[in-house]
Amino acid sequence: MKSKVSDILHSAPLRRVPKKIHPMLCTLLDAPFDKKGWIFEIKWDGFRALATVQKDKVSLYSRNFTSFNQKFPKIIEALKSLDVDAIFDGEIVALDNKGVSQFQLIQNYKTSPSQKIVYCIFDILYLNGHDLRTLPLLQRKAILETILPKSSSLLRYSKHITEKGVSFFKKAEAKHLEGIIGKDASSSYQTHRSKDWVKIKTKMGQEVVVCGFTKPRNSRTKFGALLVGVYEKGKLRYVGHVGGGFSTESLDAVYLKLKPLIQSKCPFSIPPKGNMPVTWVKPKLLAEVSFSNWTKDGMMRQPIFKGLRSDKKSKQVRKENPLPKEAVNKKKETQDFFTHKDKIFWPKEGYTKGDVLAYYTQIAPYILPYLKDRPMILHRQPNGIVEEGFYQKNVEQKLPKWIKTAVVKHTNRKVNYILVNDLKTLQYVVNLGCIEMHPLNSRIGHLNKPDYFVLDLDPSGADFKHVVEVAKTAHEILEKIGLKSYCKTSGSKGLHIYVPLAAKYSFAIVKEFVSQVALLIHEKLPKTTSLERVPAKRKGKVYIDYLQNNPGQAVAAPYSLRARPHAPIATPLDWKEVKSTLSILDFTLETIFKRIKKKKDPFKPILGRGGNLHKSLLLIEKLK
Numbered sequence: 001m002k003s004k005v006s007d008i009l010h011s012a013p014l015r016r017v018p019k020k021i022h023p024m025l026c027t028l029l030d031a032p033f034d035k036k037g038w039i040f041e042i043k044w045d046g047f048r049a050l051a052t053v054q055k056d057k058v059s060l061y062s063r064n065f066t067s068f069n070q071k072f073p074k075i076i077e078a079l080k081s082l083d084v085d086a087i088f089d090g091e092i093v094a095l096d097n098k099g100v101s102q103f104q105l106i107q108n109y110k111t112s113p114s115q116k117i118v119y120c121i122f123d124i125l126y127l128n129g130h131d132l133r134t135l136p137l138l139q140r141k142a143i144l145e146t147i148l149p150k151s152s153s154l155l156r157y158s159k160h161i162t163e164k165g166v167s168f169f170k171k172a173e174a175k176h177l178e179g180i181i182g183k184d185a186s187s188s189y190q191t192h193r194s195k196d197w198v199k200i201k202t203k204m205g206q207e208v209v210v211c212g213f214t215k216p217r218n219s220r221t222k223f224g225a226l227l228v229g230v231y232e233k234g235k236l237r238y239v240g241h242v243g244g245g246f247s248t249e250s251l252d253a254v255y256l257k258l259k260p261l262i263q264s265k266c267p268f269s270i271p272p273k274g275n276m277p278v279t280w281v282k283p284k285l286l287a288e289v290s291f292s293n294w295t296k297d298g299m300m301r302q303p304i305f306k307g308l309r310s311d312k313k314s315k316q317v318r319k320e321n322p323l324p325k326e327a328v329n330k331k332k333e334t335q336d337f338f339t340h341k342d343k344i345f346w347p348k349e350g351y352t353k354g355d356v357l358a359y360y361t362q363i364a365p366y367i368l369p370y371l372k373d374r375p376m377i378l379h380r381q382p383n384g385i386v387e388e389g390f391y392q393k394n395v396e397q398k399l400p401k402w403i404k405t406a407v408v409k410h411t412n413r414k415v416n417y418i419l420v421n422d423l424k425t426l427q428y429v430v431n432l433g434c435i436e437m438h439p440l441n442s443r444i445g446h447l448n449k450p451d452y453f454v455l456d457l458d459p460s461g462a463d464f465k466h467v468v469e470v471a472k473t474a475h476e477i478l479e480k481i482g483l484k485s486y487c488k489t490s491g492s493k494g495l496h497i498y499v500p501l502a503a504k505y506s507f508a509i510v511k512e513f514v515s516q517v518a519l520l521i522h523e524k525l526p527k528t529t530s531l532e533r534v535p536a537k538r539k540g541k542v543y544i545d546y547l548q549n550n551p552g553q554a555v556a557a558p559y560s561l562r563a564r565p566h567a568p569i570a571t572p573l574d575w576k577e578v579k580s581t582l583s584i585l586d587f588t589l590e591t592i593f594k595r596i597k598k599k600k601d602p603f604k605p606i607l608g609r610g611g612n613l614h615k616s617l618l619l620i621e622k623l624k
Helices: 002-010 073-080 103-107 137-147 165-174 248-261 325-329 353-370 423-431 464-480 507-524 592-598 613-623
Strands: 025-028 034-042 047-054 057-061 085-094 117-127 155-157 161-164 179-184 193-201 204-214 226-232 235-242 278-281 286-291 304-309 344-346 375-380 390-392 404-409 414-419 434-439 452-458 486-489 495-500 542-545
Touching (some): 034 165, 034 325, 161 165, 226 286, 353 423, 375 414, 464 542
Antiparallel strands (some): 179 193, 226 235
């Protein structure tokens, strides 16, 4: 067995220990099933936890990277004793006297440290220099079983059965377990939600956000019931009162956490109707509840409190809608090409890949004119904004037949770019993990002649009011030399100024012209601007970047989402909006559509008639 495991291990790629990893998440199904090539495990009822072990150093953390090291010191010591470099995935649970995991019990671990705590480990992602995530699941489990000591009371290998999910589920029901997990035995480890791993619950459960509480009645102390909700399209929707399942201890513990969060404002987008007065709280606490079923109007019937969760952010809480069990039988080639829409792209804000897809679907009529026929540099961030991702110009993978591409000759090679000409292609590149849209400044047919030039105003540590001052100065100078200009937020830190050219001039001519405009602006504001390319030499000054006008360069398109905190949007502005009170965060995923309803697109002229650079060049000479 050990020699076989050694062979498996050496087939895995060599790599340094990865930093904290996002866990693979399960898709909820409505019923169990039998399937060849699948295995089934117990669904443990505790805290999902990954552990990075490097000899005597251990980091035990939740799916949102909250550390468990202080909370579960005994498990840390047990992991240290393994004497390996490894990354494990599992669930920390508290077991009752029948050996059944109970979420309520793990809530009391701090006050009852004698509680039997176990780290049930069901996967291994890394071992002694080898990244195991691309190996089939059963091979990873074979390695895992040889690593974990059979005698440990704190570390437990999570066993499985093969194929027979229906009978296994019935046994789980009989023993009052939370449910079962089904896994494709050949699946790789994917850092997102996948249909290769599924969960089937024996009773309905839901994570909810606590938004308020009612006064206690009769002998009840502290509070009567919790008013709870889930997020839908970035807003909290009320889903019920939770009054059952509390002990005297849990009432005290929950109330202690509620008191500092009390506020006068109702967090729900539509306040619920009721006869009892409500004390509202900031939507920070996350609770786990069980209930009998959903009503037609989306309320939980007979919800029971199980405990508070600290391993997720409240904005990640959405209603769980189970898929039919037949979903695992569908062939991949017939599936919708949108995948992993529940994957969190903004951990703090809770926005998902599905939210990005929804944004671009809705904004498509506005953004597509600025993308059409322009080779696209793909900035792919499949794990969201927490990782830098990678840039892709040349598209070598097989694409759907309906996607158009363009081969562009660069100095030393040919590059095959995607053209985002329609909604379906826009959705396709979002599905690849593209949060931002970076089209080239020129279109196919006249690739050496840009449709506009761009001045990129980068704060480089300067106060944003100086960026505004530079933009207004640039606008004045461009007006004096007979050129219309249009401003937008970069969505990142600065502002972009566009001047339409109607593809009349080569990049070489345009770059030389823009360099002179940049010099005029700098001479007008020498104390607050810089033309230095080296960041260290321009610190604290606004960098006037005219080098974005080289062939093959790209900036974030108008209405592009940006992979930054709060999900800002690169937003076109009227010049009267470019003032000292302007902020990049005025325009975000939350606010952009309110603006669009009230305001026409001020950027349309950049695709229209262009200025006359020859005349403007003569006017520049007069200004010098």
